[in-house]
Amino acid sequence: MSDSAYQFPHRRYNPLRRQWVLISPHRTQRPWQGEVNPSSGFSDVHYDPICYLCPGNERAGGHRTPRYESVFIFDNDYAALLPDSPAPQTAGMLPLLRAEQERGICRVLCFHPDHSLTVAVMDEPDILRVVEAWVEQYKELSANPSISHVQIFENRGAMMGASNPHPHCQVWATEHVPDEPAIETESLKAYQAEHGSCLLCDYLKTETDQRTRIICENDEFLVLVPWWAVWPFETLVLAKKHVGSMAEFSAAQRAALANILKQVTTRYDNLFETSFPYTMGFHQTPCDGEQHPEWHFHAHYYPPLLRSATVRKFMVGFEMLGMPQRDITPESAAERLRALSATHFTRK
Amino acid sequence: MSDSAYQFPHRRYNPLRRQWVLISPHRTQRPWQGEVNPSSGFSDVHYDPICYLCPGNERAGGHRTPRYESVFIFDNDYAALLPDSPAPQTAGMLPLLRAEQERGICRVLCFHPDHSLTVAVMDEPDILRVVEAWVEQYKELSANPSISHVQIFENRGAMMGASNPHPHCQVWATEHVPDEPAIETESLKAYQAEHGSCLLCDYLKTETDQRTRIICENDEFLVLVPWWAVWPFETLVLAKKHVGSMAEFSAAQRAALANILKQVTTRYDNLFETSFPYTMGFHQTPCDGEQHPEWHFHAHYYPPLLRSATVRKFMVGFEMLGMPQRDITPESAAERLRALSATHFTRK
Ligand SMILES: O=P(O)(O)O[C@H]1O[C@H](CO)[C@@H](O)[C@H](O)[C@H]1O
Ligand SMILES: O=P(O)(O)O[C@H]1O[C@H](CO)[C@@H](O)[C@H](O)[C@H]1O
Numbered sequence: 278m279s280d281s282a283y284q285f286p287h288r289r290y291n292p293l294r295r296q297w298v299l300i301s302p303h304r305t306q307r308p309w310q311g312e313v314n315p316s317s318g319f320s321d322v323h324y325d326p327i328c329y330l331c332p333g334n335e336r337a338g339g340h341r342t343p344r345y346e347s348v349f350i351f352d353n354d355y356a357a358l359l360p361d362s363p364a365p366q367t368a369g370m371l372p373l374l375r376a377e378q379e380r381g382i383c384r385v386l387c388f389h390p391d392h393s394l395t396v397a398v399m400d401e402p403d404i405l406r407v408v409e410a411w412v413e414q415y416k417e418l419s420a421n422p423s424i425s426h427v428q429i430f431e432n433r434g435a436m437m438g439a440s441n442p443h444p445h446c447q448v449w450a451t452e453h454v455p456d457e458p459a460i461e462t463e464s465l466k467a468y469q470a471e472h473g474s475c476l477l478c479d480y481l482k483t484e485t486d487q488r489t490r491i492i493c494e495n496d497e498f499l500v501l502v503p504w505w506a507v508w509p510f511e512t513l514v515l516a517k518k519h520v521g522s523m524a525e526f527s528a529a530q531r532a533a534l535a536n537i538l539k540q541v542t543t544r545y546d547n548l549f550e551t552s553f554p555y556t557m558g559f560h561q562t563p564c565d566g567e568q569h570p571e572w573h574f575h576a577h578y579y580p581p582l583l584r585s586a587t588v589r590k591f592m593v594g595f596e597m598l599g600m601p602q603r604d605i606t607p608e609s610a611a612e613r614l615r616a617l618s619a620t621h622f623t624r625k
Numbered sequence: 626m627s628d629s630a631y632q633f634p635h636r637r638y639n640p641l642r643r644q645w646v647l648i649s650p651h652r653t654q655r656p657w658q659g660e661v662n663p664s665s666g667f668s669d670v671h672y673d674p675i676c677y678l679c680p681g682n683e684r685a686g687g688h689r690t691p692r693y694e695s696v697f698i699f700d701n702d703y704a705a706l707l708p709d710s711p712a713p714q715t716a717g718m719l720p721l722l723r724a725e726q727e728r729g730i731c732r733v734l735c736f737h738p739d740h741s742l743t744v745a746v747m748d749e750p751d752i753l754r755v756v757e758a759w760v761e762q763y764k765e766l767s768a769n770p771s772i773s774h775v776q777i778f779e780n781r782g783a784m785m786g787a788s789n790p791h792p793h794c795q796v797w798a799t800e801h802v803p804d805e806p807a808i809e810t811e812s813l814k815a816y817q818a819e820h821g822s823c824l825l826c827d828y829l830k831t832e833t834d835q836r837t838r839i840i841c842e843n844d845e846f847l848v849l850v851p852w853w854a855v856w857p858f859e860t861l862v863l864a865k866k867h868v869g870s871m872a873e874f875s876a877a878q879r880a881a882l883a884n885i886l887k888q889v890t891t892r893y894d895n896l897f898e899t900s901f902p903y904t905m906g907f908h909q910t911p912c913d914g915e916q917h918p919e920w921h922f923h924a925h926y927y928p929p930l931l932r933s934a935t936v937r938k939f940m941v942g943f944e945m946l947g948m949p950q951r952d953i954t955p956e957s958a959a960e961r962l963r964a965l966s967a968t969h970f971t972r973k
Contacts, residue, residue, distance in 0.1 A: 283724075285710040288801070290723040297804055299727060301705035310676070310790070312783035328658070357649035357943070357950055362633040373828045374852050375638040376631075379647060430942040435660035438939025442658070447942065453636070455947035456645055480721045504722050558946035579945050591786025594778040594795065595705070597927050598906035599803035602705055 283606050291505035292476060293464050294457075297600050298507050304604035316586035317434050317552040319623060320393040320442065330443035332390045342387075347403075348410045349387040356383035358449060360423070380423060381451040386410060388444040395433065395444055395552055397542035397621055404535035407446075411559070412523045412531065418450040419524065419564030426454045426563045434554025436581055436589060454563045461560060465571040477573035478519050490611040493540045493619070497533035500541050502611040507601040509583045509590050510548065510610050512541060514576040521562035521572035540619060541578065547617040551586035555579060631954050639853035640824060641812050642805075645948050646855050652952035664934040665782050665900040667971060668741045668790065678791035680738045690735075695751075696758045697735040704731035706797060708771070728771060729799040734758060736792040743781065743792055743900055745890035745969055752883040755794075759907070760871045760879065766798040767872065767912030774802045774911045782902025784929055784937060802911045809908060813919040825921035826867050838959040841888045841967070845881035848889050850959040855949040857931045857938050858896065858958050860889060862924040869910035869920035888967060889926065895965040899934035903927060 286301045329336040332344040337354040358381030365376040388407050389399060396404060411429055418427045431446035432439040454462065468476035481499060484490055490501045492512060503513045514537060520526065526534070545553035556579045562572040583590035583604060596602055618625075634649045677684040680692040685702040706729030713724040736755050737747060744752060759777055766775045779794035780787040802810065816824035829847060832838055838849045840860065851861045862885060868874065874882070893901035904927045910920040931938035931952065944950055966973075 283713065286706050286727055286729070287710065287713045288725050288727040290725075292721060292723070297801075299705065299799075299803075304703055304705055311786060311788040355652055357647065357652055357952075358634050362635065365631065365635045371831050373640060373824070373831050375640070377636050377638075379634055379636040381634070426947075428943060428947045430946050432939070432942040438659060438941040440659040449943050449947065451647075451947070453645075455647075455943075457945075457947055476721070483719050483721050556941045556945050558942065560946070577946060579941075591780070593786040593904040593927075594780040594906065595776060595797050595803075597805075597904050598778050598908070598925060599774075599776045599797065599799070599805055604705075 283608065288600075289505045291503070291507075292468070293461050294505070295460060295464055296505075298505055299595075299600055299602040300606060301602060301604055302606050302609075311591075312589075313587045314436050314589060316549075317436065317554060319395075319398070319552050323391050323393050325392045325443075328392055328441060328443050330385070330387050330441055330445055331392050345387065345390055347406050348389070350384055350410065350414070353383035353385050353447070357381075358383050358451060377453070379452055381449060382418060382421075382424065383450075384414065384448040386414065386429075386446050386448060388446070392443050395542065395546075396431075396538055397546045397552070398623065399444070399539070401532075401535050401539055404539055405532055408523075408531045408535045412526065414448050415523050415561070418448065419522075419562075421450070421564075422566075423452060424450045425565035426451050426458055427561075428455065428458075428558060430556065430558030432556050434552065436554040437556050454565055458560055458563060462563060462569070462572070465573065469571045475519050475571065475573050477515060477575065481515050481517065489608050492544065492611055492614045493537070495533050495536050495540070497530045498537040500537060502607040502614070504607060506607045506610065507592070507603060508579045508581065509603060509605055510545070510578075510580050510614060512578045512614070514538075514541065514578070516574040520574050521569055522574055523559070523561060538576075543619060543621045544614050544617045545578075545580060547622050548614065549582060549586035550622050554581055631956065636948075637853045639851070639855075640816070641809050642853070643808055643812055644853075646853055647943075647948055647950040648954060649950060649952055650954050650957070659939075660937075661935045662784050662937060664897075665784065665902060667743075667746070667900050671739050671741050673740045673791075676740055676789060676791050678733070678735050678789055678793055679740050693735065693738055695754050696737070698732055698758065698762070701731035701733050701795070705729075706731050706799060725801070727800055729797060730766060730769075730772065731798075732762065732796040734762065734777075734794050734796060736794070740791050743890065743894075744779075744886055745894045745900070746971065747792070747887070749880075749883050749887055752887055753880055756871075756879050756883050760874065762796050763871050763909070766796070767870075767910075769798070769912075770914075771800060772798045773913035774799050774806060775909075776803065776806075776906060778904065778906030780904050782900065784902040785904050802913055806908055806911060810911060810917070810920070813921065817919045823867050823919065823921050825863060825923065829863050829865065837956050840892065840959055840962045841885070843881050843884050843888070845878045846885040848885060850955040850962070852955060854955045854958065855940070855951060856927045856929065857951060857953055858893070858926075858928050858962060860926045860962075862886075862889065862926070864922040868922050869917055870922055871907070871909060886924075891967060891969045892962050892965045893926075893928060895970050896962065897930060897934035898970050902929060 288297045364378035427450045492500045499515045561574045562569045581589040636645045712726035775798045840848045847863045909922045910917045929937040
């Protein structure tokens with residue numbers, strides 16, 4: 278299945294998300310008189326006096342960020358979810374105006390005291406400390422009986438809506454399983470019922486056989502541009518073993534996760550020699566009180582850039598009203614990412 | 626059902642899209658050290674020599690845009706879809722690597738020769754000419770036996786990925802019904818089967834009774850911020866009569882559509898006194914050869930702005946990995962839009 282076999286518009290199916298994506302290679306040749314974003318260079322500010330995530334600085338509501346030395350976790354001062362929000366009045370609620378209570382917990386997890394860092398340029402032992410903190414967060418929050426799902430995610434870069442450039446991620450734990458992991462749960466369950474095997478284990482095997490979409494790997498994880506990728510350089514980080522969540526990781530898997538995240542972000546930065554923006558997050562076993570033998574741990578990276586460090590892909594018009602559309606094949610995106618150095622361009 | 630009844634996090638259900646949205650009022654109070662876009666001011670360039678959509682200018686591939694005086698329609702020089710793209714090789718295709726042929730037609734429809742205009746500041750008779758052109762496009766393309774769906778959409782403003790600021794929209798006609806209208810079709814059908822009535826007719830009645838989410842209207846159309854709006858100032862333009870597509874519009878409905886589009890875009894521009902960016906498009910009866918008595922014509926406006934003319938809402942992190950989340954209630958968004966003048970701020 279060579280790349281040239283797909284050099285014309287076609288659509289591909291995402292069996293995990295149950296969605297089609299339109300692939301239109303060569304569209305990137307069109308002239309661009311649209312938006313050009315500033316390129317995200319690296320900062321050399323290690324401590325920013327106005328950053329509320331830097332050690333020792335003041336936050337909202339009279340809180341102060343302590344002089345932390347490794348990771349630092351706190352409840353979001355502007356939480357989108359609250360542990361005790363009341364239920365909406367449902368008495369007299371009309372069938373087409375449906376609302377439900379949604380309680381939850383929102384936390385911020387600072388990766389490192391140094392304001393200038395990103396995962397791509399952090400040392401692996403420091404990333405491992407972040408992984409260990411994620412595992413603890415997932416364990417603690419998933420044991421909370423009023424929580425059904427724990428979403429750990431990172432918005433990296435102003436282009437991806439990060440409201441603060443300090444290296445950090447967020448944890449939003451919710452009373453209900455949100456739509457995205459709920460759809461994945463359904464797909465994984467249905468596949469297992471039909472085939473007696475795991476959708477992502479079988480997919481991993483297919484990709485390992487073909488190798489055309491694989492970017493990098495280590496003993497425990499594989500990174501690839503999925504067959505059904507929506508974003509130009511979207512990747513999927515798959516656990517090689519069938520494991521549902523971080524809580525079940527061995528020490529080797531935790532270290533391997535730190536290693537693979539550094540590998541993939543390094544290649545991203547090297548692609549356009551910039552601090553590559555992205556949204557990323559983990560999908561893992563919901564904690565809704567049910568058994569989930571079907572779940573297979575993975576991470577999604579959704580980066581916006583398409584043409585260069587300054588021109589992004591816009592998921593607008595046809596994408597919002599019709600279906601997602603991409604301008605390069607997943608195979609060519611994988612080829613470009615695979616060919617890049619494993620060493621960060623600023624460290625050579 | 627007063628607005629204050631919803632001043633805490635909760636989730637709402639979208640029965641058309643079958644999706645939940647998390648509503649977190651007060652989140653906009655958080656500090657913003659993130660991206661600030663340039664505000665989109667109005668242009669006073671009526672003719673731009675380097676714009677390939679301005680009359681008389683050269684386009685890609687040796688084409689030339691004629692000296693048009695009203696609307697001008699042509700096949701996209703960089704079409705995402707082609708009428709004759711071959712089928713992907715399906716022989717030996719693996720079950721998790723599913724691809725399908727997707728043929729189609731992509732057109733560009735210039736609204737007016739004047740480079741500086743937008744729908745909000747065009748004269749109503751000129752907008753009516755655009756409506757008439759849409760009706761013709763829909764009729765022609767939906768009669769094509771290899772087309773199952775006609776998507777008319779406009780990306781307005783650099784922030785919304787418009788690759789050229791000249792007033793124009795696009796028409797993408799596809800062999801398959803794309804996912805978004807396919808989901809709406811399923812929802813409309815299931816509702817009709819269950820209730821013997823139309824989901825959107827019933828919703829229109831609910832909103833007309835409550836009035837809290839209505840922004841403006843005329844004899845044929847109603848504009849509201851839907852109960853389940855995802856974008857801060859998202860609106861839904863509903864036909865008051867149960868009509869499936871533009872092809873069935875009376876002359877009065879065509880004129881009323883021109884009028885309502887000017888009304889809604891004027892209010893948008895007045896909100897932050899800027900040329901308000903958005904993606905908008907029409908959802909109407911698919912042309913897949915089946916009967917669709919369930920279909921009810923409507924338009925969606927998805928505008929990105931949240932706080933001001935320069936700070937947008939980012940649908941990233943939790944939204945991409947979990948579920949959509951909004952920072953103000955639909956009721957307060959509607960209240961703000963409703964309170965604005967119906968006259969464009971530049972014309973006072
Ligand atoms: O067709 P244009 O204006 O070049 O491109 C714009 O609209 C398309 C259809 O929504 C999108 O796929 C592109 O990402 C966007 O930049
Ligand atoms: O929480 P932050 O960094 O202030 O905000 C960012 O992430 C949130 C969660 O994905 C989004 O809802 C916001 O739109 C985005 O700007």
